[in-house]
Amino acid sequence: MIRVLIVNGPNLNLLGARETEVYGDLTLEDIEGLVTDRASKDGVEVGFFQSNHEGAIVDAIQGAPGNYDAVVINPGAFTHYSYAIRDAVASVEIPVVEIHLSNIAAREEFRSRSVIAAVCVGQISGFGPESYLLGVTAAAKVVGEVS
Numbered sequence: 112m113i114r115v116l117i118v119n120g121p122n123l124n125l126l127g128a129r130e131t132e133v134y135g136d137l138t139l140e141d142i143e144g145l146v147t148d149r150a151s152k153d154g155v156e157v158g159f160f161q162s163n164h165e166g167a168i169v170d171a172i173q174g175a176p177g178n179y180d181a182v183v184i185n186p187g188a189f190t191h192y193s194y195a196i197r198d199a200v201a202s203v204e205i206p207v208v209e210i211h212l213s214n215i216a217a218r219e220e221f222r223s224r225s226v227i228a229a230v231c232v233g234q235i236s237g238f239g240p241e242s243y244l245l246g247v248t249a250a251a252k253v254v255g256e257v258s
Contacts, residue, residue, distance in 0.1 A: 121189065
């Protein structure tokens with residue numbers, strides 16, 4: 112069974128209440144439920160981690176190898192400036208897929224660039240909660256091709 116860790120960055124714990132016109136009305140727990148249901152049907156085991164703290168996210172990424180086969184990350188605002196998270200992603204020898212609920216390229220200029228994407232196997236952006244499902248599927252496919 113393929114194991115995927117889903118890492119969520121700052122403010123994603125406020126989904127469903129925060130800027131619903133941009134991020135939708137599902138909570139992070141709702142999205143986790145959707146992902147768990149779909150992943151189990153696909154034979155993928157998922158784990159979840161959310162933090163508003165950069166160092167905790169770095170620790171989660173660094174701790175993933177040996178426990179998980181891949182990581183799916185929604186770094187939130189850290190997408191645009193966290194070289195620490197970028198370096199953590201680059202340092203692990205498992206695939207990492209970056210995801211976003213909104214289309215970051217179509218938003219404010221400062222949100223259009225990810226410092227993390229270049230060290231990920233790919234980026235999925237703009238499909239709302241489906242971005243999480245697509246990210247897990249992509250990560251599992253990459254792991255399946257590698258294994």
